[in-house]
Amino acid sequence: MKIAIEELAGCSGCTIAVLDLHEMLLDIVAEADIVYSPVIMDVKEPPEGIDIAFVTGAVRNEENRERLEKIRKRAKTLVALGTCACYGGISGLSMLNSNEDLFSYVYRETETTKPDGVIPTDVPPFLYRAFAVGDLAKIDYYVTGCPPKEALLKQIIPALVTGDTLELSRKSVCSECDRKMGQVENWTLKRRHEGVPDREHCLLGQGYLCLGSVTFGRCGASCPKNNIPCHGCNGPSLDILREPCRDIYGMMVRRISDLTDKPQKEVEKELYDVAHTMYAFTIGSLIMEDKENSKIRDLVKERSR
């Protein structure tokens, strides 16, 4: 059994999440060899005959695309690991700026760049947009999460290696949250700095924009349990993924409206920076963009010029 982990446009956090298996890694390497992973070992190219390849990160430039094609050809099973691979993730947010703006910012405007202001020409060119890996290659399995939490990987990776099946929850973050949710009056949206949420009641009900109800779970609702609103890093809940007319923004507006008896139009007026608050992890996904009522198309058009 040969395992590989490929890195595309991402932060390598998903590979580090694999390392977070700690001593369980020893059980895995007893069954399988990790033959390629640029983050954890010095092998430049993926070999032939890989059994399971994990691909992390989105596809943002030509090199990412070539690497994805190569690993697809060389692996029997290709697993999209992490939200960037599954839905474009944070890398997808780059679509909110033009390629020129991005290069100019990175090579000219930040304090740490060289003062010569030269934009290199020997780097792989950007594609016209970001892609989730599933938009460009056949994927055998998707594991979401930014990064996928180690408790989840501890269940999934040994099962993938041994070929066992297992039952996992397929519900939203709310299903794992211990807060009390209920009708609220005089609801207004609060920014995070505008107070400390109480620990007992639903964060959304308290006015904090918590995406738990529209986000795929299995993180143990770890952010809401630590008084931090869910920002949707596990990607959309499966009901939203499944239904063509259901979208993250639309469902959030509807849930807030139902909880507060505030008309949807009024709720919408209070929301701010929809690209970053609602679609921070899914903006690069064609599947999420293709939803009938998705705001992604407009947001990208508006901001990228």
Added chain:
Amino acid sequence: MEIHVDKDACVGCGLCVKDCPMHVYELQDNVSVAVRPNNCMGCLSCHEICPAQALEHRGIYAARRHYIDIKVCEMLRKVI
């Protein structure tokens, strides 16, 4: 009609109670209970509104077309 409520998942928000046109649900001890399952007309609007996806109707086949996009279904089948 057999309606199953996942008590661990239910957050007690009462949105299904409010949303159900046939008053199938009631909140008991902060958990939704399908007290009048025979009234259910199978619209599944409670599924749409439940933030925790705690509801399950057994043996319902919705009349409207669920399958729209083959790309979506491909991905949906493969999410671990």
